[in-house]
Amino acid sequence: xxxxxxDRATTTRxxxxxxxxxxxxxxxxxxAGVREICRRAGANPAAVNYHFGSKQELYWSVxxxxxxxxxxxxxxxxxxxxxxxxxxxxxxxxxxxxxxxxGETVMSQLMIAEMRDxxxxxxxxxxxxxxxxxxxxxxxxxxxxxxxxxxxRVELCVSxxxxxxxxxxxxxxxxERLHSxxxxxxxxxxxxxxxxxxxxxxxxxxxxxxPWDESPRLDRASGKKREERENDT
Amino acid sequence: xxxxxxDRATTTRxxxxxxxxxxxxxxxxxxAGVREICRRAGANPAAVNYHFGSKQELYWSVxxxxxxxxxxxxxxxxxxxxxxxxxxxxxxxxxxxxxxxxGETVMSQLMIAEMRDxxxxxxxxxxxxxxxxxxxxxxxxxxxxxxxxxxxRVELCVSxxxxxxxxxxxxxxxxERLHSxxxxxxxxxxxxxxxxxxxxxxxxxxxxxxPWDESPRLDRASGKKREERENDT
DNA sequence: GGGCAAGTCAAACCTCCGTTTGAATCATCG
DNA sequence: CGATGATTCAAACGGAGGTTTGACTTGCCC
Numbered sequence: 001x002x003x004x005x006x007d008r009a010t011t012t013r014x015x016x017x018x019x020x021x022x023x024x025x026x027x028x029x030x031x032a033g034v035r036e037i038c039r040r041a042g043a044n045p046a047a048v049n050y051h052f053g054s055k056q057e058l059y060w061s062v063x064x065x066x067x068x069x070x071x072x073x074x075x076x077x078x079x080x081x082x083x084x085x086x087x088x089x090x091x092x093x094x095x096x097x098x099x100x101x102x103g104e105t106v107m108s109q110l111m112i113a114e115m116r117d118x119x120x121x122x123x124x125x126x127x128x129x130x131x132x133x134x135x136x137x138x139x140x141x142x143x144x145x146x147x148x149x150x151x152x153r154v155e156l157c158v159s160x161x162x163x164x165x166x167x168x169x170x171x172x173x174x175x176e177r178l179h180s181x182x183x184x185x186x187x188x189x190x191x192x193x194x195x196x197x198x199x200x201x202x203x204x205x206x207x208x209x210x211p212w213d214e215s216p217r218l219d220r221a222s223g224k225k226r227e228e229r230e231n232d233t
Numbered sequence: 234x235x236x237x238x239x240d241r242a243t244t245t246r247x248x249x250x251x252x253x254x255x256x257x258x259x260x261x262x263x264x265a266g267v268r269e270i271c272r273r274a275g276a277n278p279a280a281v282n283y284h285f286g287s288k289q290e291l292y293w294s295v296x297x298x299x300x301x302x303x304x305x306x307x308x309x310x311x312x313x314x315x316x317x318x319x320x321x322x323x324x325x326x327x328x329x330x331x332x333x334x335x336g337e338t339v340m341s342q343l344m345i346a347e348m349r350d351x352x353x354x355x356x357x358x359x360x361x362x363x364x365x366x367x368x369x370x371x372x373x374x375x376x377x378x379x380x381x382x383x384x385x386r387v388e389l390c391v392s393x394x395x396x397x398x399x400x401x402x403x404x405x406x407x408x409e410r411l412h413s414x415x416x417x418x419x420x421x422x423x424x425x426x427x428x429x430x431x432x433x434x435x436x437x438x439x440x441x442x443x444p445w446d447e448s449p450r451l452d453r454a455s456g457k458k459r460e461e462r463e464n465d466t
Numbered sequence: 467g468g469g470c471a472a473g474t475c476a477a478a479c480c481t482c483c484g485t486t487t488g489a490a491t492c493a494t495c496g
Numbered sequence: 497c498g499a500t501g502a503t504t505c506a507a508a509c510g511g512a513g514g515t516t517t518g519a520c521t522t523g524c525c526c
Binding site: 031152162163164168198199200205 | 263349364367383385386392395400404411428432435438443
């Protein structure tokens with residue numbers, strides 16, 4: 001007896017995709033079990049290999065399917081969509097992104113899981129789904145600062161912004177235990193997004209105003225190679 | 234024949250701890266294999282169960298051992314250590330933390346791996362090793378802003394700072410592919426740390442100057458529960 | 467030396483998991 | 497109806513991983 005009502009109307013193949021999407025999102029590729037997927041889909045374990053050839057192929061199909069659905073169903077606020085100022089666009093984008101990080105959307109779960117397990121799917125996932133996000137934010141920051149979108153300073157600012165949001169997702173067990181009043185409802189998400197926005201706007205301004213040496217400082221290359229020490233602590 | 238010179242002088246138990254520390258740090262608890270640990274330690278697979286009882290118990294011993302070594306060998310710059318200003322202390326702390334995030338220290342690897350797999354060890358790990366870090370940074374931010382160390386605004390600022398640093402660790406495969414000129418040597422780490430510092434200082438000032446409603450906005454609690462929607466995208 | 471406990475080892479055990487097999491079922495069409 | 501191809505199913509296969517077993521070695525004390 002399957003967990004979820006298996007939608008007898010659809011084909012076994014479709015039910016497998018649906019069930020696998022959920023299980024892969026919850027457990028990642030490695031820890032997801034073919035038997036559990038089939039149980040949830042109300043199908044026989046052999047069905048996976050009959051319809052897809054292998055667990056790996058099923059995974060690819062799930063990702064492809066999630067991509068195609070996520071594209072139109074997950075509209076990222078774009079810089080050119082409305083004639084507001086870059087700051088307003090950034091605020092809107094952070095809110096959008098924070099919602100995706102707090103809410104357990106299947107697509108974000110799949111991406112996080114894939115980042116842990118990194119199968120061969122990671123490259124495609126990054127190129128098709130994450131790089132556009134980076135470039136979009138880079139465009140906003142560039143518009144705010146007058147810097148080139150691919151400049152190092154913009155790159156670092158974008159990482160700072162995304163890093164702040166991603167923190168609540170990737171370090172979720174940590175946040176749940178360390179933050180005194182931790183909730184994940186909508187007003188709370190907006191509170192966090194608001195903070196990230198204000199914090200980042202100030203950071204971006206400070207960085208753009210700083211007359212920085214854009215090239216990576218070669219003058220300090222004299223420091224002995226302290227990198228790659230594997231041992232101790 | 235074991236991979237690493239197995240230090241014939243030490244006992245089998247100690248060699249097991251050493252080998253297990255490396256393997257657990259590299260693969261996490263779940264993906265680490267008892268057979269590989271024993272191979273590296275030059276021991277028999279049964280040795281784990283003879284000396285520790287189970288793989289789980291070995292894992293606990295590894296964590297305990299790493300804790301005890303990491304404490305004194307991993308000195309976190311403390312606010313009271315030197316009579317500099319809070320800004321200078323924060324700058325020093327970010328540099329220290331960034332080095333730990335970029336460099337592959339065993340302790341940071343163990344923590345990240347444990348955050349993925351979260352076994353029962355996570356709670357202890359957080360309480361003994363991560364919470365002090367949070368509180369230390371909270372103290373710095375509080376000293377800079379005049380806010381209470383446990384206030385919500387300080388909490389959010391600390392998350393922003395740590396989130397920025399953690400990004401380069403938790404999203405490492407992403408950073409490697411998206412950043413145009415990506416290196417992990419010492420000058421590069423200092424470049425990133427410098428950026429995070431300047432970005433954060435400005436963010437903290439902006440947040441502290443904002444006359445914010447400190448209580449979580451209850452007025453918006455009327456929003457219907459949009460949380461926990463599992464489906465779509 | 468004899469006995470005894472600690473330690474080590476190869477081999478087997480047990481469970482879980484992805485996959486394969488071969489028979490049974492169903493639909494379609496001549 | 498009978499044949500054929502697609503689909504479903506229970507059962508088993510083969511391998512990997514943690515654990516157990518039982519014999520063997522080693523060192524120590526009476």
